Amino acid sequence: MASDRTASQPESSRGYAPASGPESERGAGPRAGSVQCTSRAAPAIGAPGHQAGAGPALHDLDQATIVARAQNGDVSAFEWLLSAHEGGVFRLALRMLGDRAEAEDIVQETFIAARRSLPDLAAPQSFIPWLYRVATNKCFNLLRSRRRHPAHPDAFDDGSVPAGSHDAFAWGEADPRHQGDTCGGLCQDPALRYEAEAQMRALTGLLQAVPAGPRACWLLRDVHEFSYTEIATIVHLPESTVRGRIARARRILAEGMQSWR
Amino acid sequence: MAMNGGKPRLGCGRLIDDVWASIDQPATIHERSCRDCQSARAALDHLEAVTRSMRERDRGDAAQRPSSRVREAIMAVARAEVRRSRRVPLATTPLGTIDISEQALNDLIRFAASTLPGVRARRCTVLRSPTPQSSPGGPSSAGVVDGGDVRITLTVALSSQVRIPATMTLLRERVGTIVQAQTAITMQQIDIGVEDLYDA
Numbered sequence: 001m002a003s004d005r006t007a008s009q010p011e012s013s014r015g016y017a018p019a020s021g022p023e024s025e026r027g028a029g030p031r032a033g034s035v036q037c038t039s040r041a042a043p044a045i046g047a048p049g050h051q052a053g054a055g056p057a058l059h060d061l062d063q064a065t066i067v068a069r070a071q072n073g074d075v076s077a078f079e080w081l082l083s084a085h086e087g088g089v090f091r092l093a094l095r096m097l098g099d100r101a102e103a104e105d106i107v108q109e110t111f112i113a114a115r116r117s118l119p120d121l122a123a124p125q126s127f128i129p130w131l132y133r134v135a136t137n138k139c140f141n142l143l144r145s146r147r148r149h150p151a152h153p154d155a156f157d158d159g160s161v162p163a164g165s166h167d168a169f170a171w172g173e174a175d176p177r178h179q180g181d182t183c184g185g186l187c188q189d190p191a192l193r194y195e196a197e198a199q200m201r202a203l204t205g206l207l208q209a210v211p212a213g214p215r216a217c218w219l220l221r222d223v224h225e226f227s228y229t230e231i232a233t234i235v236h237l238p239e240s241t242v243r244g245r246i247a248r249a250r251r252i253l254a255e256g257m258q259s260w261r
Numbered sequence: 262m263a264m265n266g267g268k269p270r271l272g273c274g275r276l277i278d279d280v281w282a283s284i285d286q287p288a289t290i291h292e293r294s295c296r297d298c299q300s301a302r303a304a305l306d307h308l309e310a311v312t313r314s315m316r317e318r319d320r321g322d323a324a325q326r327p328s329s330r331v332r333e334a335i336m337a338v339a340r341a342e343v344r345r346s347r348r349v350p351l352a353t354t355p356l357g358t359i360d361i362s363e364q365a366l367n368d369l370i371r372f373a374a375s376t377l378p379g380v381r382a383r384r385c386t387v388l389r390s391p392t393p394q395s396s397p398g399g400p401s402s403a404g405v406v407d408g409g410d411v412r413i414t415l416t417v418a419l420s421s422q423v424r425i426p427a428t429m430t431l432l433r434e435r436v437g438t439i440v441q442a443q444t445a446i447t448m449q450q451i452d453i454g455v456e457d458l459y460d461a
Contacts, residue, residue, distance in 0.1 A: 061381055086326065
């Protein structure tokens, strides 16, 4: 169950140990320049990889090294990052927009923009939140453009409340037969598996009734497992506002899902 | 349920956020006697179970990824942009100049560095040297590196098991030797920045 724990990796490790302090050495060689040692790297990560063509395969390297290589123009490193994170970015966009073609456009725009801006990323270890920030902003921009077209209304901020959800609502009693029996794709029983799939479809549908701001925060926290601090950075809001939006989204979704309990 | 200060509260006054934060712990005395809290815990618990199922299914579901066409389009743009890097002349022949792109030289340097055990090459930058041959109004030298005066900065991550001074010496030798053998460029200066240590 989620609390404000450090986020786990969407599809690869995001762990990063802090700097261990500077060391330096000036060595020999052809007019040796400076040598500076500034931090301690994360352990190697596991994700879909490609051979870098140099030394160990990319999937044996820490993510900061892969990001640094991509910043340096290494196409293989960039492709590795694309493989590792295109799925996560796509799922975020798909659930934000509810449209597969638009979600694919967001993935394409996000990674092309990310590649062009990569050299400006000061800290390679912040690559993943930075990538999701680019994607989230693009989703918000698309939703705002939809609002300007009446054919595609979409509640955006915290002010609107979806139909069927109101403050006076009282959560009903749970059916004890169904407590904790949601087992997703892991169920062996076809009936239970079918019910689990139906519940996931219901949740996906309900999400579209959640205003875009809380929807993004909830997805980033409960589906993509970013920390509250990371989400505050991604959506450019105070952490307290992020917590409020996530709580609001949970309330709407929990209420909407009660008929499945 | 009521909204208070932008944060939803239960009828008993508790924040939903607080109920969520303690949902994986046994119910408190208040929660055991409060119908609002009991209902909220059950509803949130159910939501978390469905969400967890969705997370687990997503990771292995090919339908939850973009089509290969998207990746191909992104990589086509990436490769086209890489080809626009500066050039480093290697030799002049009666048929013209042979040169190498700065990006290819970077790749070669990272390759050379990474052949040393315990070294992970990160960024390589070919420094811009003064170009006295360029004159105002003359042809721009912005897209060309002086092949006779190549100076680089290389950042690396090192295994915590290696001795840094000895590795630096080996690293310079290795990079200089491989680049010379492959391109005939003799490096004039190799600055190395060790920006990370990794456990291995």
